[in-house]
Structure formats: structure tokens, C-alpha cells
Amino acid sequence: MRLLRDHIRYGGKEQLDQNVAKYSFPNHALVLGGAASGKSAFAEQQVLDTGLEPIYIATSQAYDAEMQDKIDKHRLQRGPGWTTIEEPHDIASALSQAPRGSAVLVDCATLWLSNLMIKEANIAAAEEALLRALDTCPASVTIVSNEVGMGIVPDNAMARRFRGIQGQFNQTFAAACATVVFVTAGLPQFLKGKP
Numbered sequence: 001m002r003l004l005r006d007h008i009r010y011g012g013k014e015q016l017d018q019n020v021a022k023y024s025f026p027n028h029a030l031v032l033g034g035a036a037s038g039k040s041a042f043a044e045q046q047v048l049d050t051g052l053e054p055i056y057i058a059t060s061q062a063y064d065a066e067m068q069d070k071i072d073k074h075r076l077q078r079g080p081g082w083t084t085i086e087e088p089h090d091i092a093s094a095l096s097q098a099p100r101g102s103a104v105l106v107d108c109a110t111l112w113l114s115n116l117m118i119k120e121a122n123i124a125a126a127e128e129a130l131l132r133a134l135d136t137c138p139a140s141v142t143i144v145s146n147e148v149g150m151g152i153v154p155d156n157a158m159a160r161r162f163r164g165i166q167g168q169f170n171q172t173f174a175a176a177c178a179t180v181v182f183v184t185a186g187l188p189q190f191l192k193g194k195p
Contacts, residue, residue: 023131028141029179029193032170035146038186040107043144044078050140052103056082057094059112074107088115092126092133100138109145109173113166117158123165127172134176145170147182 029046033039047054056078062068075084087094091106098104106112116123134141148166174180179193188195 023135023176024178025134025141025176026178028134028143028177029181030170030173030177031142031144031181031183031188032147032174033183034150037183039144039146039183040074041077041186042181042183042188043105043107043142047103047105047140047142050103052101052140053099054082055098055102055104055139056084057091057104057106058084058086059088059091059106059108059115061088061111061115088112089119089121089126090129092129095130095133095137095139095141098137098139098141102139104137104139104141105144106141107144109143109169110148110166113162113169117162117165127169131172131176143173143177145173 029043031039031043031046033042058071058074060067060071062071085094085097088111091112095104095106113123116126146166147170148163154160154163174192177192180191181193182189182191
């Protein structure tokens with residue numbers, strides 16, 4: 001019952017309905033997938049295919065050697081030519097730096113949410129700030145996010161809370177973005193919008 005109360009306090013269906021009615025992003029995309037599904041590589045290629053100046057907003061933080069290795073691999077995979085903004089908490093401010101004529105990749109919303117939860121930040125306020133920033137951003141924006149609801153129910157309250165908030169985030173942004181893609185085994189499935 002606590003998880004349900006947390007979900008309602010966070011916003012629940014009423015908040016989702018309000019955000020869907022308030023926001024519509026015709027130039028933005030959401031790319032979903034599981035861990036190591038190929039979603040980042042797909043999203044990077046989509047951004048490059050626009051021919052616009054590519055900007056990468058990195059939300060990860062290297063808390064250990066394994067995460068640093070993953071960050072290094074992502075940098076190598078991207079190659080040169082990207083402007084990188086490292087911003088683990090305030091994606092909205094980072095988006096304000098994106099000029100018209102650029103294509104922004106936010107990778108990834110799941111780590112951003114984790115960072116906010118670790119910091120014990122106001123998640124609803126951060127999400128609203130991100131929605132407002134996306135609404136006014138002159139650049140094309142692609143957000144990468146993990147689909148976290150297809151596995152087993154987590155065994156602890158914090159993980160269940162995270163899964164609930166991440167699922168709500170994905171629903172809110174999927175409803176507002178013109179394009180939504182689900183990537184499995186490197187293969188994109190367009191759920192909304194056209195390839």
C-alpha cells in the first residue's frame with residue numbers, strides 16, 4: 001500500500017493525464033529498451049542521421065571502475081564530433097544550452113532518475129522542469145530510457161518505488177513525444193511515429 005501512496009503522491013494517473021494534455025513534442029523522440037539492448041547505439045545513429053550538430057547530454061556518474069569502463073566504451077562508440085555535456089541532475093539546464101540547428105541525445109533518463117533518488121531530490125519537480133525545458137528547446141531531442149517493467153517484481157521497497165517512477169516517466173514522455181521506439185537485441189520497433 002505504501003508504494004501506491006508514493007505513486008499517488010508522485011502524481012499517478014492524474015499527473016500523467018495533466019502532462020499529456022499540457023505537452024506535445026513534435027520534434028522529440030523517446031528510445032526505450034532493456035539493459036544492453038542496443039538502444040543507445042540506435043539513438044546515437046538517429047541523432048547523427050539528422051545531419052544536425054550532435055550534442056550528447058550524459059547523465060551517468062562513475063561511482064566505480066565498472067561504470068567508468070562503460071562510460072569509456074560509450075565515448076569510444078560515439079566517436080569524435082559530439083559536443084558532450086555531463087549533467088547527472090539538471091537535464092533541464094543542459095537543454096537550455098542547446099542551440100537551434102542541433103540534435104540532442106539525453107542518455108539516459110534511467111540514470112538521471114537514479115541520481116535524483118540518491119540525492120533525495122524532488123522528482124516530480126525535476127520531471128516538470130524537464131518537460132518545460134523540452135517544450136521550449138529549439139533543438140531536436142532524443143531521450144534514451146530503460147524499460148524496467150518487464151522483469152520480476154523487485155524484492156525491496158526502494159527498487160519497487162524506482163520501477164514505478166521510471167514507468168510513470170516513460171508513459172508521460174511517450175505520450176508527449178512524436179516518436180517512440182522500443183529496441184530489442186539491436187532491432188528497433190517503432191511504437192509511435194514513422195521510421
